[in-house]
Amino acid sequence: MMELVWVGTAYLVGLISSRLSFPPLVGYLAAGYILHAFGVESxxxxxxxxxxxxxxxxxxxxxxxxxxxxxxxxxxxxxxxxxxxxxxxxxxxxxxxxxxxxxxxxxxxxxxxxxxxxxxxxxxxxxxxxxxxxxxxxxxxxxxxxxxxxxxxxxxxxxxxxxxxxxxxxxxxxxxxxxxxxxxxxxxxxxxxxxxxxxxxxxxxxxxxxxxxxxxxxxxxxxxxxxxxxxxxxxxxxxxxxxxxxxxxxxxxxxxxxxxxxxxxxxxxxxxxxxxxxxxxxxxxxxxxxxxxxxxxxxxxxxxxxxxxxxxxxxxxxxxxxxxxxxxxxxxxxxxxxxxxxxxxxxxxxxxxxxxxxxxEKKSWHPDRLPESIGVAEWLVVGMGRTGQAAYLALHQREKRVVGLDADPTVLESLLAEGRRVIYGDAEDPELWSGLPLERVKGILLTLPEFDARCSAVRQLRKRGYKGQIGTICFDPEEQQQLGQLGADFMIQPLVEAGNQLARHILGDKFEF
Missing domain, CATH: 1.20.1530.20 (Na+/H+ antiporter like fold)
Structure with missing residues (x-):
C-alpha cells in the first residue's frame, strides 16, 4: 500500500510540475513534503x-x-x-x-x-x-x-x-x-x-x-x-x-x-x-x-x-x-x-x-570560431549526418562545388580524414549566417534533424537577404507548412520519399536523381 502512495503521489505532483514547465524533480521533492505534511513517514x-x-x-x-x-x-x-x-x-x-x-x-x-x-x-x-x-x-x-x-x-x-x-x-x-x-x-x-x-x-x-x-x-x-x-x-x-x-x-x-x-x-x-x-x-x-x-x-x-x-x-x-x-x-x-x-x-x-x-570576447583562435570563407563553393549542405552526406556525395559526383557544414567536431574530423570539404558551424547561430559570404552560393540544403534548427536557419538566411534556393527535410505537413512560410523553396519528407522509391523500384520504373 505505501509503495502505491509513494509512487502515485510522486507521479501526480511530478506531472503538475512538468505541466508548469518545471523539471519533474521539483515535483518529487514537493511530493515528499506533501506526504510528510499528511503524516507519512519514510x-x-x-x-x-x-x-x-x-x-x-x-x-x-x-x-x-x-x-x-x-x-x-x-x-x-x-x-x-x-x-x-x-x-x-x-x-x-x-x-x-x-x-x-x-x-x-x-x-x-x-x-x-x-x-x-x-x-x-x-x-x-x-x-x-x-x-x-x-x-x-x-x-x-x-x-x-x-x-x-x-x-x-x-x-x-x-x-x-x-x-x-x-x-x-x-x-x-x-x-x-x-x-x-x-x-x-x-x-x-x-x-x-x-x-x-x-x-x-x-x-x-x-x-x-x-x-x-x-x-x-x-x-x-x-x-x-x-x-x-x-x-x-x-x-x-x-x-x-x-x-x-x-x-x-x-x-x-x-x-x-x-x-x-x-x-x-x-x-x-x-x-x-x-x-x-x-x-x-x-x-x-x-x-x-x-x-x-x-x-x-x-x-x-x-x-x-x-x-x-x-x-x-x-x-x-x-x-x-x-x-x-x-x-x-x-x-x-x-x-x-x-x-x-x-x-x-x-x-x-x-x-x-x-x-x-x-x-x-578574446580575439585568439579557437575551434569555436566561425568560418570566414567557403572558398568557391556554389552549394552548401548543412548537417552532415546520413542524409547530409548522401546529398553532399550526390552533388560531388555531379562535379558541383559543394561544402558541408556541421557543429559536431567528431563528424568533421572523420569527414576531413576522408577528403571531404567540410567546415565547423552551428546552424542556429545568427552570426554564422551574417558572416558567411553566400553571394556565390546557388542553393543550401538543410538536413538537420531538429525542426527548430531548420526553422532558425531558414529564418536567418532570408533575414540577411539570401536569394538562392533553400531546400530542407520535414517529417509532417505542419513542419512543411511552417518551413514554407519562413522561406524554404522546397521540402522533402524522407519517409514518404523512401516509400515512393520502393514502389518505383518494384514496378521497374526508371528514374534519375
Missing amino acids: AQTLTHLADIGIELLLFTVGLKIKLRSLLRQEVLSVGGWHLFVVTGVAGIVFLLQGEQTAGGLILGASLAFSSTVLAIKVLDDNGELSTLHGRDVLSILILQDVVAIVLLAFADGRQPSYWAFALLLLPMLRPLAHRLLTISQADELKLLLGVSLALAGGLSAQNVGVSPDLGALLMGVMLAAHPQIDDLSDKLWSLKEVFLVAFFLQIGLTGLPNYDQVLHALGLLGMLPLQGILFFGLFLMAGLRARTAFISSLALMTYSEFALITTGAIVKANLLSPEWNSTIALAVAGSLAVAAPLNRYSHELFSWCEPFLIRF
Whole structure:
C-alpha cells in the first residue's frame, strides 16, 4: 500500500510540475513534503530504493568517463577554476560564521556542481549534445561528478580495510565484463547486466569499508571503453531516474523546512547568477565566443543532485548540522525551477544581450570560431549526418562545388580524414549566417534533424537577404507548412520519399536523381 502512495503521489505532483514547465524533480521533492505534511513517514524500503538509485547514477557516470575528454583545456581550466573559487569562498563563509570549516569546504565544493540531469536534457532537447559547447559542458559535468565521488569517500567517515586496495584490481576484470556485454544481445539482458555490475560494485566497496557509490563508479569505468556502451547507458538512464525518485521523496519526508532554512535556500539561489557570471568569464578566458560561453553557462547554472547526496554524507559524518539537508534540497529544487525556462530560451536571451556580451570576447583562435570563407563553393549542405552526406556525395559526383557544414567536431574530423570539404558551424547561430559570404552560393540544403534548427536557419538566411534556393527535410505537413512560410523553396519528407522509391523500384520504373 505505501509503495502505491509513494509512487502515485510522486507521479501526480511530478506531472503538475512538468505541466508548469518545471523539471519533474521539483515535483518529487514537493511530493515528499506533501506526504510528510499528511503524516507519512519514510521507511527502510524507500531508503534501500534510494541507495540503488544513487549507485545506478554513479555507475552511469563511470560509463561516460574518458580521460582524453577530461584533459582538454576548456574542461580543466573552466571546471577546475570554478570548483576552486566556489569551494574557497564557501570555506571562508563557514569559517566566519563559526561553522565547521571541513564540512563547509565539502558543502561548498558540492554547491559548485551543476545538475547533470537538467543540463543533458536541455542540450539533448536542443540537439546540442554533440556540438562543441555541448561536449565541453558534458565533460565539465563528468569532471564535477568525479570530484563528487572523492568528496563522498572523504565525507563518509569510514575506515577502509586493507582489502580496499583490491578495488584497484577491477580493471583486470575488464575483458570478462566486455565479453559479457558483447554476448548479451537482448536488450533486457544488457539492462540486467548493467544493474548487476552496479550493485556488485557497491556491495564490494561496502564490504571493504569504502562508500558503495565509489564501487559502482569503478564498475562503470571498467566498462567505459566498450563499443556498445552508449546503448547500455541509454537503457540504464530511465531506470536510474525511477530509482532516484525514491531519493528525492526521502529528502522531502525528512521534514518541512523552517523559516531560517527557507531564507538560507533563497540566499543560495541569489548566488546562482554569480556562478553563471563566473562560468561565463572562465569560458571566455578559455577562448570561446560569447554566444557559446553564454549558452554553456546557462546550462551549468544550477545546483546538482549530487549536492543532496554529499550533504547527506556530511550530516551523517557530523560535519554539519542536519538542518542543511532541507536547505540544500530547497536550493537544488529552486535552481532547477529557475534554470529550466532560462535554458529553453537561451538562444533568444543571448540575442538580446549580444551587443553587450560580445565586447568581452578574446580575439585568439579557437575551434569555436566561425568560418570566414567557403572558398568557391556554389552549394552548401548543412548537417552532415546520413542524409547530409548522401546529398553532399550526390552533388560531388555531379562535379558541383559543394561544402558541408556541421557543429559536431567528431563528424568533421572523420569527414576531413576522408577528403571531404567540410567546415565547423552551428546552424542556429545568427552570426554564422551574417558572416558567411553566400553571394556565390546557388542553393543550401538543410538536413538537420531538429525542426527548430531548420526553422532558425531558414529564418536567418532570408533575414540577411539570401536569394538562392533553400531546400530542407520535414517529417509532417505542419513542419512543411511552417518551413514554407519562413522561406524554404522546397521540402522533402524522407519517409514518404523512401516509400515512393520502393514502389518505383518494384514496378521497374526508371528514374534519375
